[in-house]
Amino acid sequence: MSKTCCQAKVFILIFLMNLAGCSAQVDAYVSKLQGQEATLTFFYPCDSNEITLQQSIQTPFYRSTDNLSLSLHGSQVGRFRVQNRNDDGRCSLELTICDLKRYDQGTYIVFVYKDGLVLNNAIKKIHLYVDYPPGKATCVVGEEKGRGWVSIDCTASAGSLPGAIECYQNGVWIHPYPTEIDAPLNQTFLIRKAQSTFCCSFSFGEYKERCQCNDTSLYLSDGDINDPCPTPVEMTTEQTTVIQYNQSNEHSTSTASIPTEKYRNTDQVKIWSLYIFIAFLLQLLLLGFFLLSLYCTKKNTKRHACEYFSNILCNAGNQNEKNHPDPEGPCGMEQTESFI
Structure with missing residues (x-):
């Protein structure tokens, strides 16, 4: 009976100390997303005899006197890790929580003991916030x-x-x-x-x-899976040919009215090619007319020059005929022919 009363007193004492600790000011705040990893570091005096770590008013899940053994719930096993460090006379307790869950949120408290008594000025508290997105739709x-x-x-x-x-x-x-x-x-x-x-x-x-x-x-079809972007299934050449043949009518109906950019580009190329060909023909025709007009101009110029020089010769012949008639001369022949 006395043993039971003693355990009850100890439990009440721990609960009151925990309650007093929870009412104390929090030393730090850490905010993480669900599924992420959080690391909480608690510094404590190195001359202490024992330290404990717990979440809120729950029973401590770590005691330094238990050689790093943890008293964890089933969902915490494998996700909680504790390391007790002493770096050049600076002692710290490091708690790492992997794959954070919503119920991991809370205040984590370290109690420091020396000679069986709690050092109130050495109590450390860190509050962990675990943010989580909305539930599935x-x-x-x-x-x-x-x-x-x-x-x-x-x-x-x-x-x-x-x-x-x-x-x-x-x-x-x-x-x-x-x-x-x-x-x-x-x-x-x-x-x-x-x-x-x-x-x-x-x-x-x-x-x-x-x-x-x-x-x-x-509205998923038969055989469809709940995947917005299913991975394409690799098929042999024969299977691909059969599927394309079976679906040719369906795809031709859906794609005939919506030309792709490739087809539009091809049509544009054909139109521009026709324009270029017509322009080339017009240039050839213009060049032909130019050459023909040039030829005709040169021929007319030559003919006019011949007529001009012939007139000069004829005029000179007429003058000579007055002085020395020569019926066999060219102008005399022209006159004779003209007379005839």
Whole structure:
């Protein structure tokens, strides 16, 4: 009976000391995101006999007298590491927590003992904040809007970090319906009916890529998986040929009305080639007309020159004929021919 009473007194004493320690001022604050790693360092006097480490008012999970053995819960095993250091007379206790969980948030306290008594001026407290994004989004099909459109209502649990919900259909981001400013985790979207859609929540500090947005999916075809960006399956040449043959009609219908940039560029090249060819023909025609006119000009000039010199000779002959008639001369022949 006395042993039980003694243990109860010790427990009450530890609880009161812990409560007093929790009411003391926090020495430091550390803020991390869920899934990250946090390191908390507590400095203490090296002449102490024992130190303990605990979270809030819980039972200490570390005692220096236990040779670094830890009393951890199942979810803490493998994630909590403690190192006791003494660097040139400066002692410290270092707690490292990997893959932070939301319930790791709290105040971590180091109690320092000397000669069996707690050194109140050596109590160290560090408060750890663990921020976490909103929960995964879930969506349900709502009202049909006609002409193949349907609304979907999406919701997600709030996190410590502000966030919102977004959806993608056929790889295209969908703008949400206007909603209340204070309810970004309750969104309504308008989508095409019977076309695969992927939705997810995200925090404003850490956006998700489109290929990571797969909290929920709607209108998946048979055999499809919940993956917005599935990895292409490697196929042999024969399999590729068969699939292309089977899907030729479907793809020809969808792509015939939407020419690709490659086809548009090819048409432009053909048009420009025709323009260049026509311009070349016009240049050839202009060059031909120029050469022909040049030839005609030279011929007319030559003919005019011959007529000019002939007139001179004829005039000179006429003068000689008056003085010395010569019926066999060229001008006399021209006159005779002209007379005839």
